[in-house]
Amino acid sequence: EDQVTQSPEALRLQEGESSSLNCSYTVSGLRGLFWYRQDPGKGPEFLFTLYSAGEEKEKERLKATLTKKESFLHITAPKPEDSATYLCAVVSGGYNKLIFGAGTRLAVHP
Amino acid sequence: EPEVTQTPSHQVTQMGQEVILRCVPISNHLYFYWYRQILGQKVEFLVSFYNNEISEKSEIFDDQFSVERPDGSNFTLKIRSTKLEDSAMYFCASRDPAGHNYGYTFGSGTRLTVV
Numbered sequence: 001e002d003q004v005t006q007s008p009e010a011l012r013l014q015e016g017e018s019s020s021l022n023c024s025y026t027v028s029g030l031r032g033l034f035w036y037r038q039d040p041g042k043g044p045e046f047l048f049t050l051y052s053a054g055e056e057k058e059k060e061r062l063k064a065t066l067t068k069k070e071s072f073l074h075i076t077a078p079k080p081e082d083s084a085t086y087l088c089a090v091v092s093g094g095y096n097k098l099i100f101g102a103g104t105r106l107a108v109h110p
Numbered sequence: 111e112p113e114v115t116q117t118p119s120h121q122v123t124q125m126g127q128e129v130i131l132r133c134v135p136i137s138n139h140l141y142f143y144w145y146r147q148i149l150g151q152k153v154e155f156l157v158s159f160y161n162n163e164i165s166e167k168s169e170i171f172d173d174q175f176s177v178e179r180p181d182g183s184n185f186t187l188k189i190r191s192t193k194l195e196d197s198a199m200y201f202c203a204s205r206d207p208a209g210h211n212y213g214y215t216f217g218s219g220t221r222l223t224v225v
Contacts, residue, residue, distance in 0.1 A: 041221070042218055042219065044153065044201070045216075089153075094166070097166060098155065099155070100152050100153040100154070
């Protein structure tokens with residue numbers, strides 16, 4: 001069964017304090033790993049898709065990397081506006097549904 | 111940028127009542143999905159819909175749930191007799207396989223509260 005596990009559950013950072021979020025996955029044949037940002041009461045907002053081990057993508061202060069078993073979301077010099085829940089998901093099944101992890105709640109304090 | 115639109119944003123209903131959650135997917139997308147997120151829990155897959163029929167459903171999607179694409183633009187999720195445990199955020203998503211991010215776009219959700 002395809003699974004996604006994210007750690008830590010919650011992370012508190014000072015503004016400017018860089019860190020990484022982890023997403024471990026088990027899937028039969030990776031067809032895509034997604035990172036989303038979710039603000040309270042809102043839908044998932046797309047950040048990145050990664051397809052193969054070794055791939056990296058960047059957007060502003062965020063960088064996503066992928067290995068054969070896990071993905072990392074690196075946050076460099078975060079700002080309070082980066083506070084959100086970050087979700088990881090993998091594509092699963094013949095009709096390409098997404099299997100989500102439980103997310104990491106990030107709080108960045110000034 | 112094209113959006114997936116969901117209405118209403120919040121619905122309160124009495125237990126046992128029927129509710130219909132509405133979604134307008136992106137117009138050229140071919141695959142449609144419903145997910146739900148109970149407060150504090152994971153986003154969970156409910157159902158996928160392609161070519162005017164259900165292509166896959168989860169064990170959550172029992173006989174109380176149904177989906178329709180009645181007019182070629184709207185995509186609806188109906189819950190026939192709501193239960194307290196149906197209280198959740200319901201997200202619609204549509205997908206274009208040729209899209210740059212695997213084509214997945216989520217709506218902003220409907221918060222369903224069953225009292």
